[in-house]
Amino acid sequence: MELKGTVWKFGDDVDTDAIIPARYLNTSDPKELAGYCMEDADPAFPARVRPGDIIAAGKNFGCGSSREHAPIAIKAAGVSCVIAGSFARIFYRNAFNIGLPIFESPEAAADVELGDEVSVDVNTGTITNLSKGKTYRANPVPPFMQQIIAAGGLISYIAERMKRQCTK
Amino acid sequence: MQNGVNQMPMTITEKILAAHAGKERVVPGELVSVRVDLVLGNDITAPVAIKEFNKIGVKDVFDRERIALVADHFVPNRDIKSAEQVKTVKEFSRKHGLPHFFDVGQMGIEHCLLPEQGLVGPGDLVIGADSHTCTYGALGAFSTGVGSTDLAATMATGETWLKVPETIKFEFEGTLKPWVGGKDLILYAIGAIGVDGALYKAMEFTGAAIAGLSLDGRFSMCNMAVEAGGKNGIIAPDEITAAYVEGRCRRPYQFYRSDPDAVYEKVYHFDVALIEPQVAFPHLPENTRPVSEAGNVAIDQVVIGSCTNGRMEDLRIAAGVLQGRKVHKNVRLIVFPGTREIYLQALKEGLIETFVTAGGAVSTPTCGPCLGGHMGILAGGERAVATTNRNFKGRMGHPESEVYLSNPAVAAASAVMGRIAGPEEVV
Ligand code: SF4
Numbered sequence: 001m002e003l004k005g006t007v008w009k010f011g012d013d014v015d016t017d018a019i020i021p022a023r024y025l026n027t028s029d030p031k032e033l034a035g036y037c038m039e040d041a042d043p044a045f046p047a048r049v050r051p052g053d054i055i056a057a058g059k060n061f062g063c064g065s066s067r068e069h070a071p072i073a074i075k076a077a078g079v080s081c082v083i084a085g086s087f088a089r090i091f092y093r094n095a096f097n098i099g100l101p102i103f104e105s106p107e108a109a110a111d112v113e114l115g116d117e118v119s120v121d122v123n124t125g126t127i128t129n130l131s132k133g134k135t136y137r138a139n140p141v142p143p144f145m146q147q148i149i150a151a152g153g154l155i156s157y158i159a160e161r162m163k164r165q166c167t168k
Numbered sequence: 169m170q171n172g173v174n175q176m177p178m179t180i181t182e183k184i185l186a187a188h189a190g191k192e193r194v195v196p197g198e199l200v201s202v203r204v205d206l207v208l209g210n211d212i213t214a215p216v217a218i219k220e221f222n223k224i225g226v227k228d229v230f231d232r233e234r235i236a237l238v239a240d241h242f243v244p245n246r247d248i249k250s251a252e253q254v255k256t257v258k259e260f261s262r263k264h265g266l267p268h269f270f271d272v273g274q275m276g277i278e279h280c281l282l283p284e285q286g287l288v289g290p291g292d293l294v295i296g297a298d299s300h301t302c303t304y305g306a307l308g309a310f311s312t313g314v315g316s317t318d319l320a321a322t323m324a325t326g327e328t329w330l331k332v333p334e335t336i337k338f339e340f341e342g343t344l345k346p347w348v349g350g351k352d353l354i355l356y357a358i359g360a361i362g363v364d365g366a367l368y369k370a371m372e373f374t375g376a377a378i379a380g381l382s383l384d385g386r387f388s389m390c391n392m393a394v395e396a397g398g399k400n401g402i403i404a405p406d407e408i409t410a411a412y413v414e415g416r417c418r419r420p421y422q423f424y425r426s427d428p429d430a431v432y433e434k435v436y437h438f439d440v441a442l443i444e445p446q447v448a449f450p451h452l453p454e455n456t457r458p459v460s461e462a463g464n465v466a467i468d469q470v471v472i473g474s475c476t477n478g479r480m481e482d483l484r485i486a487a488g489v490l491q492g493r494k495v496h497k498n499v500r501l502i503v504f505p506g507t508r509e510i511y512l513q514a515l516k517e518g519l520i521e522t523f524v525t526a527g528g529a530v531s532t533p534t535c536g537p538c539l540g541g542h543m544g545i546l547a548g549g550e551r552a553v554a555t556t557n558r559n560f561k562g563r564m565g566h567p568e569s570e571v572y573l574s575n576p577a578v579a580a581a582s583a584v585m586g587r588i589a590g591p592e593e594v595v
Contacts, residue, residue, distance in 0.1 A: 013363055013364070013452060015558075015560040015561075017539075017540075017558070017560040017561065017562055017563050018560065018561060018562070021540070021562055021567075022241075022539040022540050022541055022563075023540055023541070025212045025241070025242075025541075026242055026246065026247060026249035026250040026253060027249050028215055028216045028219070028253075040561055040562045040567040041561075059364055060363060060364040060367065060397060063363060063364070063397065064299065064558060064560060065298075065299045065539075066213060066296075066297055066298050066299040066301075066313040066314060066315050067212065067213065067315070068213070068216055068297075068315035068316040068317060069212075069216070072216075086364065086367065088364070088367070088397060089367065089368050089397065089399055090299055090313050090314060090315060090394075093314060093315060093318065094314075094315035094316075094317065094318075097315060097317035097318060098315075098317060142199070142331075144199050144329060153317070154317050154318065154321055155220050155223050155224060155317060155320065155321065158224055158321045158324060158325060159223065159224045159225055161325075162224060162225065162226055162324065162325070163225070
């Protein structure tokens with residue numbers, strides 16, 4: 001599968017309060033959350049983000065709280081994937097669990113700029129900056145994460161396993 | 169815990185993970201499926217988890233006694249939507265007969281409440297849908313934050329998967345200066361290594377200064393492990409831990425310690441005699457400075473409380489500074505005790521009276537202002553000194569407001585002075 005979109009560029013240590021401020025956490029409705037996505041980092045983002053757009057950022061993306069509302073908001077805003085130098089631990093886990101594709105590549109994250117057209121081959125982790133004609137290789141996804149993706153997220157994975165246990 | 173000839177030495181984190189994976193040993197990098205002793209959710213994360221749990225298609229939770237659901241973030245309910253969220257959690261708890269659901273009246277901030285109620289103990293493996301779940305490492309438990317989907321899966325199965333982290337050891341040697349506590353040690357360490365300095369790693373705190381630290385101080389330290397990117401913070405249990413958990417813990421517990429020859433990814437050594445009370449400037453917990461180098465920073469609000477510094481020792485220290493003094497006319501002081509029991513004890517000791525007499529407002533336990541939820545939101549351009557754990561942009565309100573993190577003594581002194589101030593300027 002290939003993802004293709006225009007880049008929104010952010011810096012290092014983008015925290016979960018920037019991705020979805022706590023004042024909006026009295027709902028878990030993805031559509032509503034998407035309306036505030038990245039608001040404190042770039043107030044124009046929620047109104048201007050287009051389906052397929054890609055978020056690129058520096059190190060430690062998603063640091064801070066465990067709120068799954070953060071990857072949910074990004075996904076519901078139509079963002080196809082996030083490319084970052086590194087991801088905070090809980091965000092990393094949450095993104096896989098809910099099926100938001102994320103790619104770790106310090107080189108790609110450093111090079112891409114706002115407005116670049118970028119494509120990502122999800123299977124191989126190859127990131128291509130179409131505007132600059134450069135390619136990068138994302139760090140490999142751990143095998144267990146691949147199983148979760150293949151199952152369609154953690155809940156489907158667990159549901160499948162529980163069913164097998166019951167019929168055993 | 170004996171380390172035989174053929175056994176590889178392990179850290180305390182590795183030992184707890186091995187025990188819960190049913191293995192003799194584990195090594196960093198290994199992916200293990202572990203049994204959890206307790207799983208935790210709150211009024212923000214549990215509603216999402218409940219939705220996911222219902223999709224799994226199991227009738228019951230894995231163990232009613234091992235699930236704790238705490239309504240603490242937007243309570244007493246801030247608005248209709250918050251009320252609906254708490255209702256979802258309450259109804260789920262009733263339906264599944266969960267004994268450990270805490271609502272207004274019994275509740276406290278989750279990470280103050282669970283240890284106090286004896287729901288977590290040494291040697292436990294705890295996961296919680298809240299990033300500061302790492303707090304319980306202060307008891308010698310392995311605990312870490314996850315998201316709502318992991319909470320849902322664990323409520324169904326009683327298990328989760330974890331990658332065994334490498335451990336970074338932080339040795340704190342020497343004698344603490346006056347007014348320096350656990351909060352300062354952890355802020356100092358985060359200042360030294362950065363907000364991703366321990367990304368995916370276990371942070372083990374050791375040394376003479378830790379051995380002398382009260383449990384409240386240890387909770388503050390492990391609480392903020394996540395602020396350095398850490399997976400967990402942990403302190404080996406000792407007599408201080410034993411005194412705390414005896415007669416309190418509802419389940420049997422076990423003391424683990426790292427083997428003397430355990431392998432660490434890195435070792436940091438700090439001489440605490442050189443550490444002053446710390447202040448983390450906006451907008452990252454790593455922007456630390458000694459309070460004497462804070463400069464003249466006028467403030468509008470002081471917040472004392474949270475899962476980092478809302479415990480008895482914190483309130484006693486703050487009240488000690490505020491006793492017989494007045495809050496500066498430009499400053500709002502908000503104190504929020506961590507739990508109902510802490511609130512009650514503070515009432516008995518006269519601390520609440522001290523805060524109110526000084527001109528402060530005392531709240532029922534809630535996360536409230538800590539996450540910019542309610543009960544103390546900042547306007548654009550306003551500045552707060554807070555004993556909380558995060559000072560991200562907009563954390564306590566308007567995106568143009570600022571939060572400075574400190575210990576309770578500095579916060580109380582700043583409330584009196586109307587600017588960031590060290591306690592010795594006041595007391
Ligand atoms: S007090 Fe603050 S940091 Fe602690 S659980 Fe509540 S919101 Fe989170």
